[in-house]
Amino acid sequence: MDHRNLQVLDHPLIRHKLTLLRNKNTTHKDFRQLAEELAGLMTYEVSRNMRTKSCPIETPLEPYDGQELENEVTIVPVLRAGLVMAQGMLDMIPHAKVGHIGLFRDENTLLPVQYYCKLPESIGESDVFVVDPMLATGGSASKAIALVKERHPRSISFCCLIAAPEGIEVLQREHPDVKIVTLEIDRRLNENGYILPGLGDAGDRIYGTK
Ligand code: PRP
Ligand code: URA
Numbered sequence: 626m627d628h629r630n631l632q633v634l635d636h637p638l639i640r641h642k643l644t645l646l647r648n649k650n651t652t653h654k655d656f657r658q659l660a661e662e663l664a665g666l667m668t669y670e671v672s673r674n675m676r677t678k679s680c681p682i683e684t685p686l687e688p689y690d691g692q693e694l695e696n697e698v699t700i701v702p703v704l705r706a707g708l709v710m711a712q713g714m715l716d717m718i719p720h721a722k723v724g725h726i727g728l729f730r731d732e733n734t735l736l737p738v739q740y741y742c743k744l745p746e747s748i749g750e751s752d753v754f755v756v757d758p759m760l761a762t763g764g765s766a767s768k769a770i771a772l773v774k775e776r777h778p779r780s781i782s783f784c785c786l787i788a789a790p791e792g793i794e795v796l797q798r799e800h801p802d803v804k805i806v807t808l809e810i811d812r813r814l815n816e817n818g819y820i821l822p823g824l825g826d827a828g829d830r831i832y833g834t835k
Contacts, residue, residue: 626790627797632806634670639663639808643786647824653833657709660758660831663786663808664713671782671806672718675752694718696779699751703728703769704741706827710756710784724748726755726769730762735818737765742772753778758827760788760807761820763795770800780804787811789820 645651646659680693698721702711711723727741745751755769766783773781781803783796788807791814796805811820819825829835 626793626810630797630801630804631793632670632804633810634667634806634808636666639666642666643808646786647822649825651830653830656830660709660786660827661713661716664710664756664784665716667710667784667806667808668714668717671754671784697722697747697751699724699745699748699753699778701726701744701753701755701769701773703755703757703765706759706831707755707757709831710758710786714754714756714784722747722751724753724773726772728765728768730765730818735762735764737768739768739772744773744776748773748776748778751778752780752782754782754784756784758786759820759823760785760792760796760805761814762789762818763792763799766792766796767799770796770803774800782806787820787823789814789823 642659642663676695677692678695680691682689682691698718700711700714700721701724702708704725704727715721722745724744728737728739731738753773760766770781783803784806786808788810811823813821815821
């Protein structure tokens with residue numbers, strides 16, 4: 626596999642929580658919490674190269690030449706499942722703006738169908754994180770990234786919890802300038818486009834809809 630622009634985050638806490646997340650016996654309440662926590666842990670790594678600028682303040686004792694994030698940050702969850710990841714990231718970057726992209730996969734064609742797109746007006750000034758727990762065929766992620774690109778942000782990263790090799794290949798081909806960050810790369814897709822071993826349908830597991 627081509628690892629250009631691809632980062633796999635490996636950490637004992639991530640391995641532990643991801644195993645709990647994949648377990649079919651995990652309730653949707655715990656699933657939501659784990660997905661949020663994993664996105665929070667991810668934020669620590671994906672924000673590593675963000676630029677900071679001088680921010681002089683006064684401590685109660687003396688002046689201090691502090692630092693603050695230089696660029697605006699926008700988190701763009703792909704509905705529905707991306708919403709829990711967005712919350713986990715917002716816990717770490719509470720001043721971030723949030724855009725929403727609504728897509729669902731047509732069951733037969735596996736192609737993404739768009740039903741919503743609302744992005745912050747100032748997204749052109751932002752480092753953008755498009756978030757969705759699952760990168761399967763790559764159709765949804767590629768479409769979401771294309772919608773964000775129309776607004777010319779400073780940078781775009783795609784963050785997911787689990788990626789299939791097929792989806793990674795599609796994103797690397799269609800958006801070679803976008804960094805992909807995942808927690809694990811799984812084996813392959815099954816005949817219905819589900820990731821193996823995966824975790825099932827992320828949206829249904831988060832919201833208890835099936
Ligand atoms: C899931 C997932 C991704 C998409 C990934 O969403 O959250 O958005 O499938 O599949 P792809 O890489 O093959 O496009 P789904 O379409 O099930 O919608 P939902 O979140 O509303 O359940
Ligand atoms: N969407 C999901 O939620 N899970 C998969 O395995 C593939 C697409």
